[in-house]
Amino acid sequence: MFQIYGSMAEEQPVQFAAGKVREWLKDSSGCSDLSVFLEEDRGCPEEGYHLRREKGCFRIVASDRAGMMYGLLDLGRELVHGTGCAESIKDRNVTPYIRKRGIKFNIPLDARTPSYSDASDSAFETVPDVWDLEFWQDYLDAMAEYHYNVLSLWSLSPFPSMVRIPEYPLTALEDVMRSVIIPQPEMSGWKMYTEDMKKGLYPVKKMSMDEKMEFWRQVMSCAADRCIEVYLFTWNLFVYGTEESPYLLTPDQHNPVTKDYVYYAVRAMLETYPLLAGIGVTAGEYMAGDGTDIAFIRDTYGRAVEDCLKCHPGRKLRFIHRMQYAAFHEIEEKFRDFPGTFEISFKYSQAHMHSSVKPHFFSDFIKEHDTQTGFWFTLRDDDYYMFRWGDLDFARDYLRNMPVSRMTGFYLGADGFTWGRDYMDRLDQTHPLYIRKMWYKMWLWGQLSYDISREEEFFTRELECMYGMDGKRLSNVWKKASRIISTFQLVHWHDYDFQWYPEMCCSLEHPPVRKLEFADINEFMACDSMPEGGCISVKEFAKCQVEGRAVNAVTPLQIAQTIKQYSEFVLKEVALLEKGCKMGCGLHRLLMDMRALAYLGTYYSDKLKAAVHLCIWHTNPERYQDKTKAVTLLKDCAGHWKMYSSFVKQYYRPQRLTRLCSYVDPEYFDRWAELDIQLAENQ
Template sequence: MKKFYLVIFLLLGNISTGIGRELISVAFNTQNEQISFAAGELKKELYYDGIQLRLSDLSQVMEIPNITVVVKGDYSLFFDDIIEDTDFENIGPEGFKIKKIKGGRSIFVLSIDQNGAVYGLLDIGEHLLSKRDINEYEARLVNPAFEYRIVKFNLPWSPYRSSAATEVHTHISRDISFWERFLDMMVENRLNVLSLWNNHPFPYMISSENFPQASPFNDVEMEEWKNFWKTLFRMAKIRGIQTFIVNWNIVVSPEFAEAYGVREYNDLSETVKKYTKESVTQLINEYDDLTGIGVTLADWMGNFGEMEMTPQKREEWIEETFVAGMKAAKRPVKFIHRSVLAGDPVAMRNLIDRADLKDPALVEIKFNWSHGHSTPKLAITHDYHSGELDERFWNPIPHNYRIQWMVRNEDFFILRWGQPDFIREHISENTKEYVNGYFIGSEGFIPAMDYSHKLSPVKTWQYAFEKQWMFYKTWGRLLYRPDTPDSYFIDQIERRFGKGKGEPLFEAYKLSGNMPLRLASFYRSTWDYTLYSEGFIEAEPSSRTKWFDRSSPFISVDQLINHETLDPDMVSIADYSKMVGMGEKLGPQKISPLKLAELSESDSRKSLELIGTLYNKTSSFSGALVSELDDIATWSYLGLYFADKLRAGVALQDFRNTGDESKKEKAVELLEKCLDHWDMVIRYTSGRYYPTPHVSTQRYGEEFKEFSWEQLRPQVVRDIQIAKDSIINSDK
């Protein structure tokens, strides 16, 4: 029986081009747009490393090449005697298999879809860039760990929260050249879904047929918007990236509210229902390359007493608008149903059952609420039961939807971060039958304009996501393949910064990257502003306590002492001091504040030692390497600060419980050391970073309108005075 395949060849040999370049002949079905694009991009990349690709159509193949990439589905009689149907067994969507024949001299890369073919082709390219010798490329079977590897990207227009930190990105986020680079980064890191979020997207995407005054734009302006969206979705599709538009509810544009006599938020009128349903249908019909649409049961569905909506009523509103609009469209699309505070699993399951979608729905659940970069243990979610885990989302196992963990990052926006060991542990801990993906991204940070870093010779990047390259690389690659070895990341560092720098820099990344994870695990937080680990800030409390100091967003020593932990294995300072005073022993799995301090200090000092050797190898031509080292140094001194502040908190609480003056003296001494560590943080940041707009601190007035470590120094000094002024607990 005839077989049908798409074939790409790379005919490898040491053929001189006359300029000393290695020539590799690449043949493929040029009718396949996605693989043609990937091959063209790879050709450009390899060219600068002395490797030239010769691209040609499959019809020109005269003999078996050295490297052949085969996607099951296209016709090639030439390989009927070599490739069998059984060769494609165990290859999953977006996966590929390496098969060697003729003693290993000929390599076949097999896949069952276009993305798998592209990833296989890029894998070959990475090997050539790193090892040069194609004979070292080994047989393997690679399947992605998760079907959906999703970037959450908040749009700066109609934003969920308006602020200077959002508005600064408006121009760049409409620049196609920015999106070209961002999408290329996603492909490189095997991130396969771009989800775009804002309050109310429709006025920026369609001219409503029955509600023409919904949009503030004239015909020319609207055409410009449509060209932008169609170009973006087309660019994503050609790269194998799915696109989703996700919005909050219930919201209409200010122009719609004024023109049609409704409220901008929380309006249940038939007018708003009709407009929303028709907008969903029109959006799908006008944008052929859009993969899907998403909805979040959010703050404007009766959460704050403005109107009463039960979870069932919220789902019914979604059914009458979004689901009905999808059903009326000319083609089926995928559906994201976000599970947040306003949601209930039973009502959600009933909605998805009635929707009878072609593809399983995507149900996003926030992992540890807005601070997923914490413990890999699932401690809280953001659902109808106010953070308590509700297993009804996944028990019984759903048949028409799967869950994607949202690992939100509201904890570091300025400093670079990449901790692959944490990501691997997170994946290992949370890979379940009912989970098929992850979201990564922020609410308070848009990775477009890098507005924090001052211009200097070390600033060799243009966009914020390029500076945070290790964040996207570790998350993306490990979500695709959790067994990606450390050697891969080390190779990537050495390609950027030169031989000999990869291993120490990578190890320093891992060690210093533990600091924000430990703080977020120790200091339990819920919504966005309840923690900003990078700045040691709690702008709003997770729970109302007398220890929350509204005079500043900084986490004081008293707040650190009395706050509950997120990780169930960690013990708070207040609880630990009480247990020690009563002679109680910690269980073997428990982590005391002093043990956490020991870990934080050890990692920080090791990290500083590693980058110390790298600083000695830098010069005025080292570019971004210097900035990378400075960020790691900053994390390391924050880690030392955290360690001594934990110790100071224990000593201070012991004094309050026992009256032992030596404990008070020790607390003051440790907090003075904390000031030294903070001054080192300032030293490594004040000359490089502008005071940066940060939405979580703006409610504290002009003093905290912008974030910097330097502006918080008086709060660090204040901790010393808090310790000096402390008295014995009155109940002792």
Template sequence: MTDILRSWHLHGMSMALLCCATSLPAKEVTIAAPDSPMLRYAAAKLESALRQRGEAARTVRPDDASARPDIVVRTPAGEGINPGPEGFRLARRDGRLYVLGGDERGAMYGVLEVAGQIRLGRHWSKIQERTVKAQFPFRAIKFNLPWAAYRTSPAIEQHDATCRDVKFWEAFLDMMAENRFNVLTLWSLHPFHYMVRPKSFPEASPFTDAELAEWRSLWRRLLAMAKERGIETYLVNWNIFVSPEFARAHNVARWSETWRHIGPDPERSEIVVRYTREVVAQVLNEYPDLTGLGITLGEQMGGMTPDERRAWLDRTFFAGIAGANRPVKFLYRAPLSADVKSGGTTSEENDRRTRAQIESLGKNITGPVWVEFKHNWSHAHSSPDLFMVHGGKLSDAYWNPPPTRHKIVWTMRNEDFFVLRWGQPDFVRAFLQNQRKDYVGGVIIGSECYVPALDYITAPGPHKTWRFAFERQWLFYAVWGRLLYDGATADRDFAALLEERFGAGLGDDLLQAWKLASQAPLHFASFHRGTWDGSLYTEGFSSWVDRGDGKRTFFDIDSFIKHPVLDTKRYINIADFVKAGGVAEAGKFSPPALAAQLERDGAEAARRVAAVRAKAKPSPTLECELADIEAWTAYASYFAEKLRAGVALATARANNDPKQQALATAALEKALGHWKRLAELGGRFNRLPVLSNAREPFSWALLTPAVERDIEISRQPLGNRKENSAPKP
């Protein structure tokens, strides 16, 4: 026993002797905790949890001589106890529960853990001893703001009022703290004129003094609430943009007037350099609770070489930070292009030059620089292994030799399922297992095309017991956040969260059903390679564009046969499989084997759903989640039959075989039935069609005619086709 624990033991004995001197009525639970913003927040959550269980509670300062605390919170943890930064130790001694934090944030997480265990039904005096150490220091959510938004579409703009509501941010930040996220990244093409009136360029502001005061109040409240929950905040922008008013006043960067987010015509004027430098410094000075900044070397930098882009960054952002009156942290998004274009390209030389700039960063930039990459471009919910970043393959230049000035963070984008819920902790575990490297600092999760604010998807009714969009995807955030913080978080912990919501005895079946159902989109996005955001919308079996006619394109049977896979370690596409004589390399899913796996997973998920329903009549809210599980199983069945159809049709075309053609048609007819079931389940509790970043709204029912056309394609005469079975490059 350490000296500090021995002193607690002796102190506890003396307290026990005093208590035995007289018989006292049951007393309230007393929490002794240091007075700090994070611990005040956590103690309030603990008091609330105790009261929900019928126990009175109050929090006192540790030096309150009259208190006889039942729960003692201390930070730092003390001699001989080292849970590390953000970690905590729970220990029981002499009838007391001790929460020992490695630092203030770790103590907060320890108190929140106790509150969570109490909500799950465990008495505070029976909470198990444990030590938890934070797995990654950077556990972030990407939140695209609806003002000066990356995409100007009704799907994004509809969130404006919700994102100006402090109650929304309070609820969102509570969720983040509960799931141990510690960084909120706020993304906008140019957020700065919503925060300050630039001193040297007042013409850049579109607001009256009263309007700007409202914006400032919102920003300050948001940043303060994040800070008291142990959440760092970063503003992340794209370049080069200015406010619309500044663009008009000085005839520069005129694309900023419409927020056209990508183009080939760079802005090189000196006044834009001055404006950017000064507005960066002013924002940092006026918002001391803002943790840091992040940048994107694109999208309106087309026409500039990579060296010119880095030089512009030196003269603007880094000069502005150096001129601010305080240090900040920095998120450096790795260049999206290694040439003068606005699209995606990579090169080792550009990687090395970017690393050199990062390593040279000095004045007012504190801590490691977080260097960000998109894992598997915009479709991270695919393979746990890395096959590409934005633009292509990534060299090892950022971590070979080992860095001392920066750490890598991976953005795990979700552009693949917005309507249907998802929760697969095994996928997250497999991904994180690959990241156990000294140079990896953490992960950002989130979307470009989906804002988790206004719930515009769920239909009204007794099933809807929540207000905001992120609340319907609660399991997604719980799985990612808790595993990023504590890699030892077990399935039983997620099952307990499901039981807290839906009733005792249901957790294991529900979790297993979610895990099996959630495999289907992972298989598809691994089998059907996506790149930029709209190239793949997994749950819709389609792609979309946000320019021109804004068309949505269903993946018909012809494109499905030929399209390349993402995960070349585990999958082979249909064209290559047929060309190889129906043989796949060892360790790879052949298309027929993948179809069989999808059906097995779907059948077991359905069995688990039936087991849940057999135990008790589900609440409307639970039925809403069960419908999503069943929708994924219908999706898996559709995918499986389309795989079989694709193999049969490609074989029929290669061999002029009408029997294989008939098998293909039959499989597609079965697939149509599964699609119609998916459309029914997807719309059962939702308001479909929903707005999307394509001009066309989305629903499965709207795509049913395209599904039916696959059957027509399969019936086309075999001899009239000239096939190239090679996959697209």
């Protein structure tokens, strides 16, 4: 029997970890007759541990319950990998590589109090889930297993759904509501809840405000029992949910009632939830931009946190100010006298982390700003909503290149998709948590950000345990499939999610046009490469080719060839691996994702080549043979896209995506893939 002993043995996180280990050993038919002694040592690093194998037992030494929990979880996985064999497990000393390892969750609380992702199917479906305690228990368990210790909840206007404000009691909303009317918001987040949506409201759960507040206290207590801190982030300035109140609140920072409301709303939130670890803010997206934005944030959010700390001097609270829509020096100036922990949030790879393993954006920023302020990095993953990702080497290199000495932590997540349950998959009607479906991606980023030195064998054995096949082989195929998008985005770059969605080759044409657009051959020719990503763009490469100049960078044709090789390798391996694979099982669904990515890679490879040839012809019309090559390639591309779109639609439902303000169906773009041929022929 698996037994634990020691002064921390009864702590909730330790009990959770021990229970998971017993469950894993039982499921793996491994040896469960093992004792583990827990030794408390204040000299150990925070949340780290030492693992020692002794005669007939193990000893875990840690300074806190988080370290004990992670030590037990890691030991448990190693025992499973070795089918219960303790002799193969080596001693370990672990210090967390990154202190705070978080998830960014745009939370759809209610149609009346939306988040930034709420104009989407994923958010609509997730509203009932976020008011289900079992959902959060499973979510937090998964986070702890994957070694995340921060849950950040992001909302445009969370207060009416989460707290009763003594000074503004009539803003508190009863019940949880959805609307049958689809929001048609602006990019700023404005019009996310409108008068017509009010007419379509219906309840999904009956709850009083007292019940809501008790619910979120329970969620935060569950998080604490998994050594997870909860943070609340807002975009500004929105007062959704207060429309029916008598207080004349408006999204105007110059309205003194609004300013007073925001201050007291934050105070009430902090007082109601003593386990809330911090507040994050944006001086945008719907503020005046007249030089008073950051002052407003300081006088409302900042003052509320400051006054809370005065009333509770022993409480630890972080205040995190995002860089979006804000000037860094102004932020520092306004918060210079802030008495608590003050930090800055920065988009490390803009909206597309699956690109360069060493993005330049922060290094460029820090060269211009001499500061000792700590930073949080937003790791925006708006590249993968459907397909399972798994590239161990990419994750390790990306994390190793981070300026860890400047960091407090990171939060990983999307703006265009809600990381609740998966409602896209046609085959899996159990609607697993998104982070469970994407378990390997989440596990890689969580495990490696906790322990960057984890050996490759640890991960390949985990794949063997999960899928019952050669882990090294599967890891290699998965890596190649995952490299297709990250490699392509080095030469085809857009900063923001609405500008480019790689799984569907489309974007939103920004207002005033505001329409969904397929990225046609003209867009491929005009698109820039990733700044300092080591690649030359299509148009610059074409110019060099025509002028006979040498190119000291990776070329689009080299990128196209690399992607083609990845795609061909993946298709070949998937064809072999799926033999005898049961339809709908976990391995089958993974292999189908890989196949889809390979089809997409084949399309991107040939279309990139076509863009190069057509751009060369544009630069020198005498090279008509290049135009002919482009047309031929685009005819192939039309077939590639139809293969991709029909295959994807077998496995995934088309979705309404908030940042594209549209319903996105891959087969809808079949005609546009064909029209690329005419675009090229008629230039």
